[in-house]
Amino acid sequence: MEHDDEIEKISKELEDMLQMTSGEKENTTGEKDLKEGNEEERVEQEFDPASTPRIRLDIPVDGMEELFDEDMDYGEDLEQEKETVPDQDFMDISEELEDDEELETGQPESFIERESGKKEGKAASLVRPSDGLLAAFFVPIVIMIIIFAQRGIFPFGEESFLRTDMYHQYAPFFSEFRYKLTHGGSLLYSWDIGMGVNFAALYAYYLASPLNWLLVLCPKNYVIEFMTYMIVFKIGLSGLSFSWYLRRHNRTMDFGVAFFGIFYALSGYMAAYSWNIMWLDCILLFPLIMLGLEKLVKEKKCFLYCLTLGLSILSNYYISIMICIFMVFYFIALLILEGLKSWKEIFIRGGLFALFSLLAGGLSAVVLLPEIYALQSTASGDFNFPQTISSYFSIFDMIARHLPAVEPEIGLDHWPNIYCGVAVLMFFLLYLGCRQIRQKEKIVMCSLLLFFFASFSVNTLNFIWHGFHYPNSLPCRQSFIYIFLMLFTCYQAYIHLHEIPWKHVVMALFASVTFVLMAQKLITDEAYHFSVFYVAILFLSIYAGLINLYQKGNSRNVLVLLTLGVISLEAAVNTTVTSVTTTSRTNYVKDNNASSELADSLMPGTSFYRIEKVARKTKNDGAWMNFPTVSLFSSTANSDLTAFFKKLGCESSTNAYSITGSTPLVDSLFAVKYGLYSEETEDDGVSVPVSSKDEMYLRENTYALSLGFMMPYDLENNWQLELTNPAEVQNDLSVVLGASPVLSEVPSEITGTSFTFTPEADGDYYVFVSNKKVEKVNAQLGERTKSFDNVSRGYLLELGYLKSGEEITLRNDDNAQDLVVAAYRFLPEGLESVYNxxxxxxxxxxxxxxxxxxxxxxxxxxxxxxxxxxxxxxxxxxxxxxxxxxxxxxxxxxxxxxxxxxxxxxxxxMPQGLKTGGIITAGSVVFLLILAGVSAGKGKKRRPMRVHSTG
Missing domain, CATH: 2.60.40 (Immunoglobulin-like)
Incomplete structure (x- = not known):
């Protein structure tokens, strides 16, 4: 205990002398800056050992390590190191990837650092600067889990966080990936998705996050929970990553980085798109990529940039396209900020940037190259650059998207989701007025932010940012970069709060509140509930009050915890109101076991077959329950296949096709041998029952063809696939083959928006609506009713098995458009003749x-x-x-x-490009390892061991 007291006493004495020395130098520098009228950032001061008395420490050696804080510079050793170690080049990797580099002294005081522990004694340890990283990680996670509990998301209830594409695509694809990992399936191809797909390409788009390999440990019944809580974990990592970036970039030990990390993790972008689990790796890696590029330009250290960008591209190439585009702009910005005037230095930095950017792409080539080839067969393979330039909305309207609780846009409108705390309205103004921040930096950062406003609003820029395509909903997918820049600029104002006059804070508050009031008056969009404006003004006022308390020097612990509470509350309110929609988990999984068991009963066997689940949840039920199928909904969908399905009368769209609208003839051609039904069906003459399980029924199609069969050479030319009525297309195939027709038109009566017919014989009936302006049709089938959506896609409406003499009525209740309809009965004898x-x-x-x-x-x-x-x-x-x-x-x-x-x-x-991509990736890894080895060798030769003297 005596040694500890002595250590604490000596530490305080040494700290006081360091502060006194540093303070004298800062005063000198400040006077010089005032005389010259310089508004640039204060120059960092190096610790001068000559100005500080040497202290002999007469204490035991085993207690000395407590004196050597990571923030201290060791004078003699640094001088010796400067004489021994030359300027580092791009091959210095030994210190680049260390997590605990020494932080430089002489930085602006932060929110935490302003109040020393002198006033509060031991109470100061309640909130340590290092806790900021922990708060940035855990606070978003806790907020998300609390919201999950409130919404009853499993295990807190029977709801799930399956939202839009997460429901229809991601859950099935994760299930298929898990099945392959646990059953030794190939990751190159899958029969369980869309008649057979390049699984390597689908993996690159949806599943490439390294964390997804943990699915091998996940029980089959908890794939949804794996995805849900992996999202929460990645949200926490995003907050941690951004906070760590702020600490490294600004070289501060500051709890306040947590405040900004929380808003990065729970931004409007996350509220809108957090369910896009495959994007989140790029969001959490982005701050590290930014830090890596800064090290490349400033220190010619390239490994952090290369490795993090390579991991980002590997995890999700699509969002990484946007990151790579921005890297070009940020590289130019860094050259300006660094003030590099020598063409030689600019050329060297440019060469390193190009080389290590290419290497990052090379590291991911094994995943990226097969995807590039696969995309050529999708709708994304088309390229139509906009012929005119237009703007979607004003800058004022875009800035208003910073208000809390604004409904996020995930549809076809182009609004950016850029909320990141309402305080940014005030802090950005403080940033512009802060005299301690260089004018050059302000100009560069404002230019980047303005460029993003243009990118959100101008159609051509929007087209370029999204990989030279307009996004199919989910607009402004690059807006997380804007959020990063906005929070970064606001943090620069935050660390100078103690130097900003209170009147400037009042002016910023007044301007921010004025903007909110103007937005309330001018904006009529339904996304802005009337409470949005009141909540914004309330939180702006609270933040101004907290700044006032801080500048008055109030209790550090209380103020920090109070600020953390307010920020957490605002982020939680916004996330609760704008995100975390739910759907019934019970309904999603209720027939899983029965369907899977029935499908598994068909294996093993050499006979190829496909199964279609008639009452399906999604177009990817085959992937979800792991059986070969036909339907698909994916951004990697084959565009030729979607077109062919439509010609045959099956439902299809830009990135989806399904068996909906299929007749037994189409099932036969596509080797659909089995069907899963949620209720018993009548004997239709084309299928027979096989087995059942828990109200799920398996039937075998009698006339299912093999995976392959011979066709005459002239069939392709003679079959009229371009006929506008798919019923006629199917009958034409029968004619070309010399078989009987498979569909027979029945007499009907059309009266405006309604259509009526009476079956003359029992059988399966279909209807084709040729009026493309009709979107929804309701059918009255005796005592039953059935609804059809997306009728304009031109698929056959399956009415099911109907009895003769039962009047059938179809109505267009969606709009006033007349029904132009033809009804058909399927002829089993026609199918039999084609099959034979x-x-x-x-x-x-x-x-x-x-x-x-x-x-x-x-x-x-x-x-x-x-x-x-x-x-x-x-x-x-x-x-x-x-x-x-x-x-x-x-x-x-x-x-x-x-x-x-x-x-x-x-x-x-073998996926096209996989072997070439593997060779490129292997070569890139070998090249980086060689560079790392050379770097490590150089570091050992020129970096002497530090010896700290105590005498």
Whole structure:
């Protein structure tokens, strides 16, 4: 205890002398700045050992380490190191990746640092500067969990955080990924999604986060919870990452970084898009990428930038496109801020920036290159640059999006979600008026912010930012970068609060409140509830009051905790009001076990089949419950396949296609052998019951064709796929094959917005609405009713099995558009005749895996072996052991030219670009390791060991 007291006494004496010395130098510098009228940031002062008396420490050695705080500079050793170590270059990695670099002294006082522990004694330790990082991580997590508990999200209730695409896409794809990891499936291809997809490409877009590999530890029934709480974890990491960036960039030990980290983690961007789990890795990595680029420009240290950008691109290439675009602008900004005038230095920095940016892309090439090839077959492969320039909204309206509790935009409107705490309205004005911040920095930062306003509003810039495409909903996906810049500038004002006159704070408050009042008067958008403006003024007033208490020197602990509470409250209110919508978890999983068990009962076997769940939750039910299927909803959807589905009368859109609208003929062509039904169905003559489980019923389609079957050469040219009525397209196939029609039109009566007919025979009935202005149709089927949405997509409306003599009425209750409708009865005898013709020369499978198909086919005459597999250049086809060039039939499917006779057919899949990408990634890793080794060797030769003298 005596040693501890002596250590504390000596530490205080040493600290007082350091502050006294530093204070004298700051006064000298301040007087010089005032004389010259310089408003630039105060120059950092190095600790001068000559100006401080040497102290001999007559205490035991084992207590000395407590004196050596990481913030202290060791005078003699630094002087010795400066003489020994030359300027570092880009290969100095030994200290770049350390988490605990020494922080420089002489920085502006922060919110915490202004009050020393002298007034509060031991109470000062209640809030330590290092706790800021912990608060930035845990506060957003706690807020999210409290909201989850309030909303009854599992395990606090039976709700789930499955929102929009998370419901329809991400949960099924995560389930499929987990299934492959736990069952040893291939990550290259999947039959459980959309007739067969390039899983490597789907992985690159949705699943590439390294954290997702933890799914291997997740039980099957808790995939939803894995996603939900991984989102919460990533939100916490985002707050931690941004706070750590502020600390490193500004070289401060300040609890206040937590305040800004919380708003970064719970911003309007997160409120709108946090359910896009695959984007969040880029959001949390972005501050580290920024810090890495700053180290590249300032210190020629490139590894942090390269590794974090490479990880970002690997995790989600789409959001990384926006990060890479911004890196170019920020690199230029850093060159201006650093004041580099030598062309040689600019050229060196530019070369390093280009080299390590390319290396970052090289590190992710194994994931990125297959995705680039796959995108060429999607709707994203089209490129139509805007021909005119237009603006969506005014800067005033965009600034108003900073107000709390404004409803986020996730639809087709272009509004940016840029809320990051209402205090930024006031702090940004303080930033502009702060004399301690360089004018050059203000100009550069304001230019970047203004550029983002233009990017949100100008159509051409919006087009470029989103990878040269207009986003299909979810606008301004790059707005997290704007939020980063805004919070960064406000933090610069925050660390100078003790130097900003109170009257400037009052003026900033007055201007901010005036803006809110003007917004209340001028903005009529429904996204702004009347309470938004009152809440904004309330929090602005509270923040102004806290600043006043701070400048008066009130209790540090109380003030910090009070500020943390207010900030947490505002962030929680905004997140509660604008985010975390729920859906029933019970309904989402209620038939999972029964459906999966019925599907699993069909395996193992060499016979290829597909299953369609008739009463499905999503178009990706096959991925969710892990069985081969036809339907798909994904941004990687094959555009040729969506077009073909529409021609046959199945529902399709830009990035989706499904079996909805399918007839038994289409099921037969697509090898849909089984159907899962939520209720027992009538005997329709085309399927038979197989088994049932907990009110789920499995039926087998009698006329399902094999994965491959022979077609005559002339069928492709003779089949009229461009007919506008899909019922006629299907009948035309029968005609070309020499079979009977499969659909027969029934007499009907149309009276404006209604349509009526009476079945003359029992059977499955379909309706086609040719008026594309009709969006919704309601059908009265005897005592039953059925509704159809998105009718304008031109798919056949499945009325189901109807009894003869029962009047059927369809109405357009959505608008006044007349129904232009034709009704059809499906003819099982027509399907039987088509099946008999095509099944005569079908392929007999002997092996079927994720990436391999083997079988035999006997052709009566030369023709095309049609395979109901989407065309993909990754497939290698062999006939009798020889590689042959596959043919893209109907501009959609895989086919092979086959001569008469019996042939062995084999297919093997390897995603296009995967091998090349793997080589590039391996080469990039080797190159970086060589650089790291050379750097480590140089560091050992020129960096002497520090020896601290106490005498």
């Amino acid at each position: 013709i095509l099944n005569r020369n079908s392929m007999n499978l002997t092996k079927w895996t994720d990436t391999q198909i083997q079988g035999t086919v006997t052709a009566d005459k030369a023709g095309l072996l049609f395979l109901s597999i989407p065309y993909d250049k990754g497939w290698t086809v062999r006939v009798d052991g020889k590689v042959v060039e596959p043919y893209k039939i109907f501009d959609t499917f895989l086919s092979v030219h086959v001569i008469a006779g019996t042939h062995d057919i084999s297919l093997e899949y």
